[in-house]
Amino acid sequence: MASLGSIRRDFAPWNDPNAKPYIRFENVTKRFGDFTAVNDLSLSIFEREFFALLGASGCGKSTLLRMLAGFEEPTSGRILLDGQDLRGIPPYRRPVNMMFQSYALFPHMSVEKNIAFGLKQEGMPKADIEKRVAEMLKLVKLEPFAKRKPHQLSGGQRQRVALARSVAKRPKVLLLDEPLGALDKKLREETQFELMDLQQNLGLTFLVVTHDQEEAMTMADRIAILDKGEVMQVATPTEVYEAPTSRFVANFVGNVNMFEGKVAASDATTARITGASGAQIVIDNAGEAAAGADVAFAIRPEKIKVSSKRPAEAVNALEGEVYDIAYLGDMTVYHVKLDDGQVVRASMLNAARIMDDPLTWNDRAWISFRPDAGIVLAR
Numbered sequence: 001m002a003s004l005g006s007i008r009r010d011f012a013p014w015n016d017p018n019a020k021p022y023i024r025f026e027n028v029t030k031r032f033g034d035f036t037a038v039n040d041l042s043l044s045i046f047e048r049e050f051f052a053l054l055g056a057s058g059c060g061k062s063t064l065l066r067m068l069a070g071f072e073e074p075t076s077g078r079i080l081l082d083g084q085d086l087r088g089i090p091p092y093r094r095p096v097n098m099m100f101q102s103y104a105l106f107p108h109m110s111v112e113k114n115i116a117f118g119l120k121q122e123g124m125p126k127a128d129i130e131k132r133v134a135e136m137l138k139l140v141k142l143e144p145f146a147k148r149k150p151h152q153l154s155g156g157q158r159q160r161v162a163l164a165r166s167v168a169k170r171p172k173v174l175l176l177d178e179p180l181g182a183l184d185k186k187l188r189e190e191t192q193f194e195l196m197d198l199q200q201n202l203g204l205t206f207l208v209v210t211h212d213q214e215e216a217m218t219m220a221d222r223i224a225i226l227d228k229g230e231v232m233q234v235a236t237p238t239e240v241y242e243a244p245t246s247r248f249v250a251n252f253v254g255n256v257n258m259f260e261g262k263v264a265a266s267d268a269t270t271a272r273i274t275g276a277s278g279a280q281i282v283i284d285n286a287g288e289a290a291a292g293a294d295v296a297f298a299i300r301p302e303k304i305k306v307s308s309k310r311p312a313e314a315v316n317a318l319e320g321e322v323y324d325i326a327y328l329g330d331m332t333v334y335h336v337k338l339d340d341g342q343v344v345r346a347s348m349l350n351a352a353r354i355m356d357d358p359l360t361w362n363d364r365a366w367i368s369f370r371p372d373a374g375i376v377l378a379r
């Protein structure tokens with residue numbers, strides 16, 4: 001899984017009951033004809049937050065950005081920015097700017113002219129423009145390339161010009177639609193960190209749309225996971241990963257194993273889930289789910305241990321057969337087919353060069369995990 005890169009200690013205004021949201025979507029619905037792209041959606045974003053909208057293609061992410069930028073109006077509901085209802089305010093009068101992909105740069109203009117373009121249009125005095133462009137070039141580390149044309153730059157450098165151009169006007173909110181979509185994997189990762197630095201240094205509020213969950217996990221303070229125009233969960237990357245509130249979110253972010261079953265018994269300290277095959281899983285607690293409820297026990301691959309013998313101390317251990325092994329260098333991913341037919345994915349770090357319990361295809365194997373290693377999902 002991606003590193004949770006942007007964890008900023010002490011930055012959590014969403015936990016402060018007195019903090020006022022900076023951007024607020026209030027019961028926003030957007031229809032195109034009889035198609036509902038955004039459905040009664042409410043969402044709060046705080047000043048200086050790096051907020052990501054994550055969801056599959058067509059879930060309404062871009063429509064939300066476009067409504068905030070003023071290119072579309074909600075069919076119903078309100079969008080507030082710093083307490084002001086944005087309805088009817090044209091895009092150029094909103095303190096919001098959209099960063100477009102680097103291919104939207106002017107090919108015949110140098111880097112510095114590209115950055116200066118919007119400022120000139122605004123009628124900013126020449127001396128101020130020069131100062132601001134110099135500042136921007138420094139910020140995105142492109143000073144040596146000021147005179148070059150876009151085609152004389154690498155993809156990552158072009159992306160930085162696009163970024164400099166979109167922050168040159170000092171918008172309060174920057175909207176980024178798949179900002180790193182055009183870059184290869186390595187460059188993407190580097191640029192992610194640059195983007196985070198820039199956002200923090202300038203104290204901007206970023207709203208980024210992506211369908212790349214690792215990217216959202218790495219960069220964002222909080223993530224909203226959308227499905228069919230509705231918010232499924234809003235939380236920090238860690239919470240989304242470790243404490244998803246639904247099967248949908250658990251499946252959407254990272255790899256997960258789901259054990260479907262019924263809550264057999266539940267008290268304050270432990271609960272049991274019985275699967276269709278009769279196998280029982282002991283868990284810490286079943287949350288809100290009452291005895292008899294249909295639930296899923298969701299557990300991440302790295303929280304499952306694979307071994308050739310049943311670990312003596314294990315509360316939960318299920319037997320099966322090694323079905324597939326993928327050696328990834330830093331870790332090994334096992335697929336174990338349990339005796340009831342379910343295939344479980346378990347990943348183990350290769351901390352030592354030589355495994356003390358080597359397993360291979362078709363070996364009998366046990367998977368085991370702690371009662372608190374997963375989470376019970378009722379939705």
Ligand SMILES: Nc1ncnc2c1ncn2[C@@H]1O[C@H](COP(=O)(O)OP(=O)(O)OP(=O)(O)O)[C@@H](O)[C@H]1O
Nearest residue numbers: 032035037055056057058059060061062063064211
């Ligand atoms: N102008 C429009 N007219 C009709 N339907 C539209 C219009 N704009 C968007 N839609 C529809 O609304 C839905 C949401 O579109 P949106 O662009 O917000 O999706 P998205 O989540 O950003 O997807 P992607 O990741 O593919 O860009 C889609 O089903 C799309 O076809």
